[in-house]
Amino acid sequence: MKARTLIASFILSLFVFTGAQAQYKVGDVVSDFSLKNVDNKNVSLAQYNSAKGFIVVFTCNSCPVAQKYESRVVQLNKEFSPLAFPVIAINSNDVNVAPGDSFEEMQKKAKADAYSFPYLYDESQAVAKRFGATNTPHVYVLAKEGDKVVVKYVGAIDNNADDSSKADKKYAADAIYSILDGKAPAISATKAIGCGIKWKKT
Amino acid sequence: MFLPLKNIVMKALLIIVLLLLSSVLTTFSEGIRKISKAELVGILNNPTDKLHVVNFWATWCGPCVKELPDFQKTVNETDGSKVEFLFISLDFPSDAEKKLVPFLKKNNYTFNVCLMTETDYNSWIDEVDPSWQGNIPATLFFNRARKIHHFVAESIDRPQLIKTIQSHL
Numbered sequence: 078m079k080a081r082t083l084i085a086s087f088i089l090s091l092f093v094f095t096g097a098q099a100q101y102k103v104g105d106v107v108s109d110f111s112l113k114n115v116d117n118k119n120v121s122l123a124q125y126n127s128a129k130g131f132i133v134v135f136t137c138n139s140c141p142v143a144q145k146y147e148s149r150v151v152q153l154n155k156e157f158s159p160l161a162f163p164v165i166a167i168n169s170n171d172v173n174v175a176p177g178d179s180f181e182e183m184q185k186k187a188k189a190d191a192y193s194f195p196y197l198y199d200e201s202q203a204v205a206k207r208f209g210a211t212n213t214p215h216v217y218v219l220a221k222e223g224d225k226v227v228v229k230y231v232g233a234i235d236n237n238a239d240d241s242s243k244a245d246k247k248y249a250a251d252a253i254y255s256i257l258d259g260k261a262p263a264i265s266a267t268k269a270i271g272c273g274i275k276w277k278k279t
Numbered sequence: 280m281f282l283p284l285k286n287i288v289m290k291a292l293l294i295i296v297l298l299l300l301s302s303v304l305t306t307f308s309e310g311i312r313k314i315s316k317a318e319l320v321g322i323l324n325n326p327t328d329k330l331h332v333v334n335f336w337a338t339w340c341g342p343c344v345k346e347l348p349d350f351q352k353t354v355n356e357t358d359g360s361k362v363e364f365l366f367i368s369l370d371f372p373s374d375a376e377k378k379l380v381p382f383l384k385k386n387n388y389t390f391n392v393c394l395m396t397e398t399d400y401n402s403w404i405d406e407v408d409p410s411w412q413g414n415i416p417a418t419l420f421f422n423r424a425r426k427i428h429h430f431v432a433e434s435i436d437r438p439q440l441i442k443t444i445q446s447h448l
Contacts, residue, residue, distance in 0.1 A: 141339035145371075211412040211432075236399045239371035246399075268404040270369045272340060273414035273433065 100209025103265040107219055107226045110204045112167065112197035113180075115187040120165065120195045122219075122226055129161040130220035130229070130256060132249060135210040137170045138186050139177035140272035143213040145238050147190060150214070153234070153249065154194045162218075162253050164194040169205035170213070174275035205274055212271035218252045218262070229256055232267030310380055314367060316397040320406050322365065328424035330362045330447050335407070335417045337369040338382045342434045343416040347388065349437040353444070354390045362444060366392045369415060408432075420447055 101107060111121040122131060134150055136143045154164035170178035180198050187196045199205055208217060218230035230252035235244035252262035314322075325331060334350060336343035347366075354364050370379045375394050383392060397403055404413050408430040411417060420429040420443055427447050435443070 212414045215412075233401065236401060238400075239373055239398055267401040268411070268413045269400045270335075270337075270404070270413045270415060273342070273416075 101207070101217065101228045101231070102209075103228050103231060105228045107217075107228060108207070109226070110207075112199055112204060114195045114197055115180075115184045115192075120197055122165075125163065127161060128163060128221065130218065130253070131226070132157060132162055132164045132253070133208070133217040133219060134164060134166045134234075135169060135205055135208070135213055135215040135217075135274065136166050137168045137175065137178050137213045137272070137275075138182050139170065139175045140213045142238050142269075142271045146214045146234055149234055149241055151190065151193065156250065157253055158194070160253070160257060162257075166192070166194060166196045167199050167204060167210075168196065169199035169202045169210065170275040171202065171277040174278065178275070202274070202277060211274060212269070213274060214271060215274075216249050218249055218256070220256050230262050230265050233269035236267075236269075238269065238271075311368070311375060311383075312393040313396045314393040316403045316406075319367070319395070319397075319403060323406060323419075323421070324423065326423050328422065329360075330420065330422045330427070330444065331365070332362060332444065333365045333367060333407075333419045333421075335367050335369060335415050335419075337415060338378045339370065340415050346416060346434050346436070347386070349435075349440060351386075351388055351390055353437065353440050357444065361448060364390055366390050368392055368394045370394060372396060372398065420444070422447060 107122070109122045111119045114120045122128075125131070132153055134153075136146070136150065150164060150166060158164065168178055168183055172179045176182075180200075183196055183198060186192075210217075214234060216230070216232060216234055217228055219226050220229045221227075230249065232248060234247075234249045235241065236246040236248065237244035246264075248264055248267050251264065255262040322331070322333070336347070338344065350364070350366070357364075368375070368379055372394065379392075379394065400413055404411055407417075407419055408428075411430065411432055414432055416434055417430070417432045418435055418440075420431075421427055425447075429443065429447065431443070
């Protein structure tokens with residue numbers, strides 16, 4: 078009896094542990110979040126009634142790779158928000174490690190570059206941790222399935238950070254076109270060199 | 280008959296001189312050694328009984344640049360017959376000459392640097408370590424002969440670097 082309780086509590090502790098460390102993989106159901114946008118209003122996925130899915134981009138102001146991709150993120154929203162896949166950008170960098178990523182600097186960037194999508198401040202870094210985002214930029218293509226939001230693609234926007242004209246694999250866009258065709262993306266996970274998310278020093 | 284022959288010889292000499300000069304110039308302007316995906320995979324599978332320390336960095340990466348002085352000191356103080364260091368720059372090939380070469384010169388870095396030419400990162404990141412998401416700085420310590428494979432996908436300070444090296448010797 079005692080052993081059984083021990084085993085049960087061990088299994089339970091495993092669940093608690095992995096729960097805290099959740100890192101979304103393709104096929105996982107995403108739980109909603111609510112983060113402050115650069116216009117001071119909170120944004121959550123549930124607000125998007127007519128969306129078929131989302132392009133969640135973990136990005137920031139300060140990372141040169143994220144800067145290389147900035148115009149491509151703007152382009153993604155232009156191309157896919159009319160197809161009900163809007164971009165939601167999230168900045169999870171700790172302002173103490175990366176001063177250029179303060180909420181005020183985010184507001185300036187969103188204004189200067191005329192962001193047509195939310196640019197959210199993940200101050201506690203809880204959303205980045207829950208998603209398992211490690212880099213900037215780091216993209217999650219999500220699709221609605223009934224009342225659930227499911228991860229369909231994780232990784233890079235395309236395969237050439239330096240020069241978008243040389244990118245011959247448009248991973249994120251291809252994934253969304255597959256989903257719109259009712260198919261699973263041919264490539265559902267990729268990796269790319271990028272800045273690490275600047276985690277709070279504990 | 281004599282003059283044209285002399286002309287031809289002169290022209291040939293001139294061409295040889297120009298060729299030599301241009302090859303010297305290209306060596307200088309492309310002073311950074313390039314590394315392809317195949318070469319990287321070769322290095323990662325090097326079977327010699329030696330500790331290899333491979334650091335992935337870029338001049339655009341703040342935390343990478345910050346840890347390089349500690350790496351240089353450690354390289355200087357380490358027995359090269361036991362430990363082999365390699366610093367793989369992931370600078371964008373388009374601005375390597377403009378940024379990487381002057382950066383190394385300015386900081387007097389003498390460690391072994393090469394520039395990764397394969398920018399389709401997804402094609403080789405898993406070869407380094409399957410757990411790596413591509414965030415830099417990242418450092419791999421390995422000795423295939425002794426089945427040592429220790430990957431650190433974050434900054435390393437000097438005490439930690441020295442401790443890690445010693446623990447694998």
